[in-house]
Amino acid sequence: MQKSTIRLLPINFLLVFLLVSCGVNPIRKLEKVPVAKAAFDAPYFSDPKIDYVYKTHISVYGNDLSGIFVVKKINADWHRVVFTTEFGNKLLDFEISENDFKINSIVEELDRKILINTLKEDFRLLLNKKFAIQNQFATVSDAIYESADGKYYNYLFVSKSGQQLQKITHSTERKEKFSIHFQSENNIFAEHISIEHQNIKLKIELNYLKND
Amino acid sequence: MKIRSYILMLSLMFIGFTAFAQEQKMSDTEITAFKQSVNTVSKKIKSLSTDFVQFKHMDFLAKDIETSGKMFFKEPNLLQWQYKKPYNYSIVFKNGKILINDEGKKSAMDVGSSKIFAKLNKLIVGSVSGDMFDDKEFAITYFKTKDFNVTKLIPKDAALKKYIKQIELSFDKQDATVNQVRLMESAEDYTKIVFKNKILNAKIDDSAFTN
Numbered sequence: 001m002q003k004s005t006i007r008l009l010p011i012n013f014l015l016v017f018l019l020v021s022c023g024v025n026p027i028r029k030l031e032k033v034p035v036a037k038a039a040f041d042a043p044y045f046s047d048p049k050i051d052y053v054y055k056t057h058i059s060v061y062g063n064d065l066s067g068i069f070v071v072k073k074i075n076a077d078w079h080r081v082v083f084t085t086e087f088g089n090k091l092l093d094f095e096i097s098e099n100d101f102k103i104n105s106i107v108e109e110l111d112r113k114i115l116i117n118t119l120k121e122d123f124r125l126l127l128n129k130k131f132a133i134q135n136q137f138a139t140v141s142d143a144i145y146e147s148a149d150g151k152y153y154n155y156l157f158v159s160k161s162g163q164q165l166q167k168i169t170h171s172t173e174r175k176e177k178f179s180i181h182f183q184s185e186n187n188i189f190a191e192h193i194s195i196e197h198q199n200i201k202l203k204i205e206l207n208y209l210k211n212d
Numbered sequence: 213m214k215i216r217s218y219i220l221m222l223s224l225m226f227i228g229f230t231a232f233a234q235e236q237k238m239s240d241t242e243i244t245a246f247k248q249s250v251n252t253v254s255k256k257i258k259s260l261s262t263d264f265v266q267f268k269h270m271d272f273l274a275k276d277i278e279t280s281g282k283m284f285f286k287e288p289n290l291l292q293w294q295y296k297k298p299y300n301y302s303i304v305f306k307n308g309k310i311l312i313n314d315e316g317k318k319s320a321m322d323v324g325s326s327k328i329f330a331k332l333n334k335l336i337v338g339s340v341s342g343d344m345f346d347d348k349e350f351a352i353t354y355f356k357t358k359d360f361n362v363t364k365l366i367p368k369d370a371a372l373k374k375y376i377k378q379i380e381l382s383f384d385k386q387d388a389t390v391n392q393v394r395l396m397e398s399a400e401d402y403t404k405i406v407f408k409n410k411i412l413n414a415k416i417d418d419s420a421f422t423n
Contacts (some may be wrong), residue, residue, distance in 0.1 A: 040350055051273045054297050057314065066301070066314045074270055086301050087293075088268040088395070088403030089375060107375070118343070209277070210298050 025171055027144060027155050030137040040131045040145050040156055042165060044182065044190045048073040052189065054193070054206035056083070062202045067091060068207055071127065079127045096123055122195050122204065125149075125170055126180055131156060142166070152177070175199075235355035235362055243354045246383075247345055253388040260285040260389075262410040264293075271400035283407070290421045304423045311423035318423060344381060359385055360392075399415050 045052055052071040057064065070082045074095070083092040093104040101120050110116075123133060133144035145156040149170070155168040164187050169179040176198050182191040195204040255325060261284045268277040277282060281296040291305040302395040305323070312319045338344040345352060350365035360382040367373045375397065376378040396402040 037373070049274065049342055051275055052279075053277055057317065064319050066312075066317075068268075068277065070270070070273065070277070074272065082270060084268065086276075086295060086303070088266065090401065162383060207299075 003089070004157045004189060014067075025153070025176075027137055027146070027169070027171070030139060030144065033143075034081060035133055035136045035137050035145075036143070038133060040147070040158070040165075042129050042131065042135055042156075042168075043188055044073055044165070044184070045073060045079065045127050046129055047188075048075075050189075053209040055209050057205045059201075059203050071188075080124075081123055081127075093121075094120075096120065098124070098128065118202065119201075120147055121170075122178065124194070125154065127192070173203075235357045238354040238361070242356065246334050246354065246388075249388045250345075250362075250383060255296060256413070257389075257414050258287050259413055259416045260410065261414060261416065262407045265406050265408065266295075267404045267406075269402050276404075284416055286416050286421070287416070290390065290418065292421050292423075302423050306421050313423040337364050344379075350379075361385060362386075 032038075050072075054069045054071075054081050055066075056069045058066075067083055067085050070084070072080050074080045075142065076094050077097040078100075079097075080095050081093075082090060084090050086156055090105060090107075092106050092110055094106075095102045095104065101124075103116070106116075131147035133143065133145045135148055137155075139147065142157045147154045147160065151172070153171050153173075155167075155169040155171060156165060157169070158165055158169040164184060165182055166180050167179055170177045176194070177197075178195060178197040181194045181196070182190040184190045189208070191208045193206040195202075197203070221318060237394075261282065263280070264283050265278065265280040268279075270277075275378045280296050281294045283294070284290075284292045293303050295301040300315050302313045307371065308319050308323050310323055310343075312321075341392055343364070344350070344365060349369065353364075354361040355364070365378075365379040365380045365381070365382070367376055376395055377398060379397040380392075380394040380396070381390050382394075383389065385390045388410070391407055393405045395405075396401050
């Protein structure tokens, strides 16, 4: 309910943990292979006819918050995203495209710049449909596409066997920032998604709501 | 001439149908009688258990989000909502605390730490028992349809009004208990909860309200 949002306040302290780190991006150490295609189209969240409805659990620094995330592709460039409590109270309602972001409504308790920026970054990557590929790496099981994203890099892990997008990792030159894991039965729709941050203790889990 | 009377007949039929479907304002005497019957019934409610179906309507979605489960209420303020489909989620309101069980993940918090939540809690309990006719808290209007008496409540509290523009309670004309609640966030978005298989005053143990 509305009240539970208040427990997200520790997110204010997230900034403290955004420490500069050293190291080498582990993916860059993998075997480099020739780039197979110029761009990769992400299959999920692309059908404007589907209401993507997910039961959601967010854990942030040991606090829990649950609710329902709804995502809908509203035109060629924009998605609308709404987060409600189980009772249906709307906590957050925003629209997002590759370059723009617009908040329709937000409850006071969630109205924190650091939280909004984190969600904006997470959902922009989650909903992005086209990734230009500059480099390609390989493991035994996956093809890994490297796609530049401003000063960051996105790594798309696509299974060699089923050609399924299984993971996207958002990294700096040196270190992973957060990653999105997908579980999909048909490669069109992801039944389970988890967004895990490495530098802050934040995990968002989305489970598709079967609304028969 | 023939065509004209045909059109006239059609429009009369149309007006007739709309009048039938629409709600009418209650007269002052009807309001007094209605409030009295609800108060009499709600005073007699010691406990209530019911199935419910919840429809979350948002205008940009193709379909309402439908969830369902069971609800238990016991005087004076024990309340449990158990969502069973399509997920297991249970929330208990008990002694100023809120206990949540989300698919086995348990958490608790105080109601008192958020005024707005305390108000929402009162509102939910009030919706269920029908004890909502507080003119200090709401601007209330009264309507009737064929099967229901409908009250529309507009919150006076600015903080609450930010989240809920209007609450509509539909009371069964037969037994004067709440049959349907509609919480409107805006003109386009609302949550509708329909109660089914209500059982009044069956014995419910306090220990049932745990999570």
